[in-house]
Amino acid sequence: MRRPWGLSKTERKLGWKELPIGGYILDPGSAMKYKTGDWRAFRPVMDQKKCVNCLLCWIYCPDGAIIRLEKYVDVNYDYCKGCGICANECPVKCITMVEEGGE
Amino acid sequence: MIVMAKIMGLTGNEAIAYAVKQCNVDLIAAYPITPQTIMVEVISEYVYNGEIDAEFVCAESEHSAMSACIGASLTGARVFTGTASQGLALMHEMLYIASGLRCPIVMGVANRALSAPLNIHGDHSDMMGSRDCGWIQVYAENSQEAYDWTIQAFKIAEDPRVLLPVSVNIDGFILSHCVENIVVLEDEDVARFLPPRGPLITIDPTKPITVGAICLPDYYFEVKFQQVQALKEAYKVIREVNREYKKLSGRRYDLVETYAMEDAEAAILCLGSTAGTAKVVAKELRKEGEKVGVVKPWVYRPFPEEDLIKALGDVKALAVLDRACSFGAPFNALCSDIIATLYRYEKEIKVFNCVYGLGGRDITPMEIRGIFEEALETARSERIKEHVKFVGVRE
């Protein structure tokens, strides 16, 4: 059972004495601690042999869940919400949306 | 050591503007509204004549003015604005945001009645309508106090233990537009008193932070509690700043001022310029042998409970004058706070509330004398005849 809010077992919510004032968030990009990957119902599966490294899936992904590698791309399943934009936009159709938990 | 000073004939608006000039403010974003207009017009003259190096943003509404001030304050700039009445009401949501985001903005408010009906004259309904916004609120009795409190306001606001915005309130037209002789400090002395603002946490793009996150029920409460604590710290900081300012100017300020309260049996408690009139009447009554006094809170928020209890001493009856009406409430703003304080400190004083001066209706020395006499009567008979009176309303 996942703990809510992305906190680990040892983390607890800070009190007023420890929190920065004004509700400021001093840690830029702290959203990375929250893995949205478990939102998925479908996951994109890449046939990297067919990938032409056009980077369209990378630029269109709302979640920045496409990883740029040397000659092709991959999916960061920690954050991919399974929206399917990458599969829909891929010009060589090398991405297939596969149901999560299925085979 | 009292430094060299000079005397200038200034209205309340001009006095505040002059103080703002001397405080090396970086940005002023404001929208004109009577009776504050002169305050910002004079500042714009300073800017346009190069007498002060600041950005003057002519915002298209008070709401945008406060928004621009908040944005600017977050960069580390020293910020000032001014408003009144409808303008203050229009920026109401921004007042809470300014204090919530801990922006040390200083605002001059030329207190004016709230519509409807439309009225451009002085009463406290505008600031009282926003008294819970988390700002430190100070009321000046005359233009000298307006000048002095504006300078102190920046120092109080920017103190790292406080970091809250401050409003300096002056009665619309009565103080904002009447010329008085003000003793002003030298520019260098103000500069020394107020060093350039050392930014604590700012939105420095080289050290990016996020300001204004959505705090859900699991965090909002804590952030608000921090504000509560900051207002508590403000008591100490205000007193420290007052002490330092006394050394600089020779003028004494505190959270509360008293007049002839040492052995008073009855007293009037009020904010702003009316206290001046009350003191004159109290002096007359004293000559006639009546033991009366005046208590004038300088600082309204945070409410100076301890100081007020001390100031009230052994007084038996107290008339609290409110220049604003809390419709439907058992007592009006200032009186509610007083009665709550007395309850908390288990002090027995017969208190009655007088609402006066709404919409700039004059309160005359005769009327104040009448209130004193009623207070004395209440002290002697130990009975409150009328808990809430409206002084000066025609039948």
Next chain:
Amino acid sequence: MVKLHELPAEELFTSGHRLCAGCAAGTIMRMTMKALRRPTVIVNATGCIQVSTTPYPYTSWRVSYVHIAFENTAAVAAGIEAAYKVLKRKGLWDKDVDVIAIAGDGGTFDIGLQALSGALERGHDFLFICYDNEAYMNTGIQRSGATPHGAATTTSPAGSKIPGKPEFKKDLIGICIAHGIEYAATASPAYWNDYITKVKKGLEINGPAVIHVFSPCPTGMRFDPSKSIELARLAVQTRYWPVYEYERGTYRLNIRVPQPKPMLDFLKMQGRFAHLFQPKFQRELEVLQRWVEDNWRRVATLCGEKV
């Protein structure tokens, strides 16, 4: 124009935000961050982006980010820009900073219009990006001044008597240009190159610049999340969303559409227009089609294109 491979791989708008799956606004934010040139402060209005990307204590932003309220993005941006200007002049600050104000259609067209107008008139040096999902999506899909005619929203529902919003979409770019600014443009996230180039251009303008970008919303417009970018492309290809720019007095049509795709294709894709396909509301479809044609003609004429 830019090349995809030359865009920075670094994500200044990180993953982990709570935007709906398939939200084009997320794509737009990522694209915007690829166009930055120097230290930047983002000023954001209350809305989908703010609420989903900064739930305390998480933030997706690796740049300075400020959210104050809903209707004052441009005013806050103005204050920040003016503050940095004066601090620099007084020798208290030494960096050049870009200020980008980002607001939804609500925070731009309606409640935010006053602040935008004031900031444009005063000529502050900032870029204002309106990501337009054509309704107050964050609060539950209520209609805005940017909602097109006939669209069903929760405050202009597809009723049996009134089929969706009776009014028409405001011309935001026209309003902005009327303030005498130097640069204003429309964009669509499907045309990433055009959009990123425009953001770069807007940042370089010394003064206010406005970009109005179409942001398809799967939840509010009711279509499959995988089709966000496809819809953004179809919007342009049906001439529903003309992509043009205005630069110092000259209008330029950036994406020509000589053979427009049928409007009905665009409308059929979105559940918010489904009710218009009932026979009794046939007229509304025609009205909407005519509006698109008139709007295209107006823009094309301004851009000196043959209509």
